[in-house]
């Protein structure tokens with residue numbers, strides 16, 4: 001690219017980024033904020049690590065370095081962790097959240113409240129700031145019900161009735177099978193699932209229960225899919241990178257093929273979360289091959305380097321229909337992450353769309369509609385049955 005063309009592109013991109021800030025985004029996958037008293041248990045740098053851990057390299061990532069400058073600009077303080085922590089303390093959680101959410105310009109947020117359940121604020125708390133809806137994590141529901149259930153049949157009855165019909169305010173189900181036993185989810189005879197249940201009951205020393213039995217997880221995820229299909233409610237799947245609980249080899253969305261081929265679940269839209277990074281091309285292919293597969297790019301944006309975010313979104317767009325790609329943040333625990341995702345989601349989207357115009361994939365006249373679709377309208381139409389706009 002000539003220096004002139006490159007300069008021209010970046011001027012246009014800046015203008016487009018400004019336009020994209022005017023469009024309220026629909027954050028279709030995020031998590032609840034931490035209670036203030038729980039916050040003190042984590043070093044600040046841990047919130048910028050995909051693994052959620054803070055070791056001596058936690059401040060060495062490009063994401064952390066970039067974010068310290070972004071947050072300092074937002075909070076109007078110097079770009080050091082110390083200055084940011086002092087400003088946060090001064091503002092308090094409520095004001096900080098209001099600032100981050102209003103700057104992020106979000107239409108609504110969908111919260112998976114199955115992560116660190118004892119340490120987070122309820123979905124209701126977030127509703128004071130913006131419209132918030134719930135994503136119901138299937139494995140968490142099972143973990144809550146198993147310890148009290150006396151028999152497998154009773155447990156299964158309670159599990160099914162908790163999601164059939166989906167409770168009010170729930171816009172999607174979610175599975176974290178990728179974290180526990182992998183995405184190679186296969187049909188399991190009920191007897192096999194029941195045996196697993198009784199083994200777990202016998203060895204229930206762990207508090208709270210951390211479910212990782214493949215037979216039981218596969219069985220329950222398929223129960224969830226069957227009910228989702230009945231109500232035409234989307235099921236979000238964690239795919240791709242995450243913390244060390246996850247075996248990345250089993251987190252490729254390609255493992256979902258048996259589910260995608262099974263006509264019993266055809267009415268359940270499937271959302272592959274996190275751009276399936278680093279399996280973004282695989283995810284893009286699946287969305288092109290299967291009508292009910294959708295994609296989002298939360299977590300990849302904002303946790304990757306700028307070039308990593310740009311190439312991930314570009315890979316998703318390589319073959320997947322535009323109408324399948326959705327914005328999300330996967331923000332969790334601290335309000336800054338909702339803002340950072342909103343900032344970089346728009347910025348990277350602008351860059352990728354400008355490049356598409358430059359390449360001749362899109363015309364300049366099409367860019368705005370495509371941006372609105374990805375930031376908001378695709379999620380609006382996918383979740384329209386559960387969510388009144």
Ligand SMILES: [Zn+2]
Nearest residue numbers: 030031112330
């Ligand atoms: Zn998530």
